[in-house]
Amino acid sequence: MSSMSGPLPEAVTAPPAQRPRRRRTASRAVTRTEELRLQIADDIVRGRIPPGTALEEMEVAKRYGVSRTPVREVIRDLAASGLVETRPHRSALVAKPSLDRLRGMFDVMAELEALCAGLCAVHMTKAERGQLEAIHAELADLTRRGDEANYTFLNDRFHTFLYGGAHNAYLAEITLATRARLQPFRRAQFRNLGRLALSYAEHDTVVQAILRGDKAEAASAMRSHILTVEVAYERYAEGV
Known part of the structure; x- marks a missing residue:
């Protein structure tokens, strides 16, 4: 020991x-x-x-x-x-943690965030959509500058904003609790080469679907994003 x-x-x-x-x-x-x-x-x-x-x-x-x-x-x-x-x-x-446990946690996280994103496409107000675009634009700037530290902070803000935009307090509560458990692993994936740009591109697909009001596409894009985060973390962990 x-x-x-x-x-x-x-x-x-x-x-x-x-x-x-x-x-x-x-x-x-x-x-x-x-x-x-x-x-x-x-x-x-x-x-x-x-x-x-x-x-x-x-x-x-x-x-x-x-x-x-x-x-x-x-x-x-x-x-x-x-x-x-x-x-x-x-x-x-x-x-x-075992790989099976981590994958199980990411599977649940993917479904919870997919539900949030889909509801955002339906329930977000015009003002909230404007705020979402502003956060997304700032993430673009941080991506261009390769600012991993600030991107990581604002990435949390981006996802938290979507939980609120779903306008379902209980869903936001359990999604935040699940994210807290996975946060160390979600943060680690940004150390992979090129991951900031890929993360931003995945966010963009989610954001555009929400702005179009496309519930199914917003949910699908977010689910894919979270499962990609899992793969990115596993790739990072292999090299540690």
Whole structure:
């Protein structure tokens, strides 16, 4: 069993030069706990913290420069994603989710987001369609500049906006919860060469179908997009 005594990544806060710039469309409040969860998840997915590593709360808190309270919450969240295995009265262990489990989660995510996109084509207001076009245009700009960090932030905003645009609060709730479990894997896929441009092109098919009011095509395009994300993640994981 590994321990956390070896070299680990720096504290969760990135140096100012690497921190993504907040744009008006993409801006949102990122809590310290969420930031910590993303950083630890990223370090696990990248293999910086290998499977079998014991996550001692005090040591994790010290390494990332936080208190124990957010560490405890983050470990619970990562367990839901299959990245951490919790054990009663013992330290949690870094785990590696099975391919079958991941594929099952992506299959569910694809259907949920397809439903959201299809309902957007029917229910989005004129103002919401304008906002969707604005987010999509900004993603195009980030794609042209190869800005992976800001694209990743705005990509989350794009998908969340579609959940709201479906105008079904319960659907939005369960879709967000499912995405939270898959988020570490969805983020990792952007490290594949050329993935930003492909992601934007897939988004464009979804957006155009929504703007046309084509429910079936919007759902089909979104389903295909999410399943492509799964393949992109698996390709990334093979190289880690």
